[in-house]
Amino acid sequence: MPERRDLPPSPPGIPVFGNAVQFVRDPFGFVRESARTTGDVFRMRFPGADVYVLAHPDHVETALLDRESFGKLDDFSIAFGDALLAVEGDRWRRQRHAMESFFDPTRIREHADTMVSLAGRRAERWTDGSTVRIDTEMRSLALRNLFEVVLGYAPTADELDELAETAHALNLWFEPTSWVLPAWVPTPARRSFRRGVARMRDHARSLLAEGGDEPEEGSLLAKLATLRDDPDSGVDEAEVLDQVVGMVFAGHETTALSLTFALQLLGANPAVAERVFDELDETLDGPPSAADLEELPVLDRVIHETMRLYPPVHAIPRVTEAPVTLDAHTIPADETVLLSTWCLHRDPREYDDPETFAPRRWASTTPRDRGYSFVPFGGGPRICIGRHLAELELKATLAEVCRRYRIEATGSLDVSPQMTTQPDGPVTIRVTDRRR
Template sequence: MSGTNPHPPTPSGLPVLGNTAGFVRDPFGFVRESVKTTGDAFRMRLLGKDVYVLGHPDLVESALLDRDSFAKLDDFTLAFGDALLAVHGDQWRRQRHAMEEFFSPTRIADHADAMTAIAESRIDRWGATETVRVDEEMRAIALENLFEVVLGHSLPDEELTELAEVANTLNLWFKPSSWVLPEWMPTPARRKFRRGSAELRARSQELLSDGRKAPTEDSLLARLAALRDDPDSGFDESEILDQVVGMVFAGHETTALSMTYALHQIGSHPKVAERVYTELDDVIDGSPSVSDLQDLEYLDRVLNETFRLYPPVHAIPRVTTEQTTVGGYTIPADAPVLLSVWSLHRDPRFWDDPLEFDPSRWEDAGPRERGYTFVPFGAGPRICIGRHFARLEAKATLATVGRKYRIEALGDLAVSPKMTTQPTEPVCIRFSRHPD
């Protein structure tokens, strides 16, 4: 650390407003262009705050590995309290240790049949030819997987739909036109966020209450309830409730988005779709088994390419705990920092034809070989605890859909940044059954 290093440069902006107008008008485009013209580390001047952005894999690696200097942003605490995705230090280590066994690859693989059954049950409601609001359908499938497989608790369809809608309001805190304003300033998005956050917390409390049907014994919900009731666990009622709130949102939202975007890309690229159908026919006979899913190499590439082009987490937010130096620049203490996943994944320095959806780019180099140019689940010690669950669920769902239906996307895909990468319009896809 050194105070002699300069602050990161600032893109040109307007008097008083700074970079606010450019960022709000086109957040993704503004960040991508600023990395190109201003540098891999730059400072956005927004109303009421300076925000630092890191857009190079080496700088992102430094920030993700330096957990002492880069902590979770306070906005996450506002949304999720002391949930795993919001805390750091000893509290994070204690929580991670308590929950990581439920997300091990071996344990998750045991639930592949359940994931397939959930997808089959949902798509069996579609007709021979059906136009589907696929973003809603995938959210319902992902939430049902979370409750059935992880939380060990069945919910009726109408309650799953309501819960998904409530959880989605947490995205509104990060709506760019609202996020750039001082935190004390009320906005419609913030009011909806606070109402949704309170309702999600109340519903999560119901799940933990003694009056509800007990979850399955080996579920995460049962584990959390046991920790709550154990005076020696270090977990109190509030912290356990925060875990449920965080899990209900993070445990389904990003996976639902990835499945939505993957289906849209398959349906937008006929040659990709044909390769998917051919592989499914060659590998699977009947319902996909866990071994079948592991053998779907081309579908793996489709998923990797979806995670790259449309990362469900577009930026990893951090806040500096002290003045620190990264990339030769000084960032002051208590400064919000965005690690731009979106920019990394679309940077022509690291990807050929980065705006093209091209699963073949993954034939010779997998995610590990890409290093910090590919971080859809974060990286380092705090890499997403649910990444194995998300990937297997996505493969099970896509394989189940692709075995039964041909996929045709209707319209282009446009997205915008909130807490996650959200579609700006409903994502509609026409599904028609394969000929016998």
């Protein structure tokens, strides 16, 4: 056990509650200010437990690559059981190998037309001059993309609404008010979370029953059903259910958030939006094709900048498997560690004017150039398996929506840290038909 003086420093707090009050009042602001004033490795003191934060690219790289010292948090198993999101070691390697062909960039690219069509059908429902609640619209659209492109199942509109609402509840385990309290405290958010987990498993069971008997050939649902029914696969029904739950949540939630943030930011930054419109007008002659989507650098920059300013995963949680020393400070074993994507992406040492939405900053650099200062999909061996799906879906959807509509934001964008970076209230835009 390290000496008390060897532990990372803590921001000033108050007796008994430590940093809990500051964190609950302004989670993002408190973490960023603490990184600025306390250091790139610091310790938040909460009742019953400390939480350690890493806010430097080098430390985040260490945590993502050193899987002997940093493991997955048990909280993921509570939500996703034995899904790819939660498991470690041989089980992770077996699951990753079984599923990665479904997310191969070449295979995903074949579905570009489907993504454009789904976006067009969704946008066709909007009327000229209307106000659209894009957070719910994009959640439903991203979920339909996941089902039709990956799972090979066409849910009804009612199924989509129910699935989207249920999956959204899985964020609640990471509500700031829950983070600062011991795990045994039954907060309202935790109760809602547990109900959401139970409902998601019921949905997964129904999907396998309805779509698993005669799934679309070559779909992930077909693969999972085959594994479930093969006595030699080593995969039982419980693990298959976990995979469906994990895929339904992770396969649409972060993409829906990035679409929501991108549309709101374009609506709030008309000069940037005009550059996007000009590029689309010069490139497209109707709905974008897969080849067209590769010729839209301005839209690429908008997507990169959206994911920098509002990373859908604001922090990557880990647990120390052994004592870890960083910056001459030692984090003990069995401690919760947050790799703060939010801090990395808004660090003035890494990005000029980091609070400003400035897609032009990506004209002379790339995500690869930024290394571990830009990690919207994580990094290392466990980098998000669905990143190519998300990137193509973002581009296809934004291109088709912006081909059709001029966008005006009708409110500000406030966010709250849950499992993902959630809008703090409805997000709306006003749409005006550009084709007239």
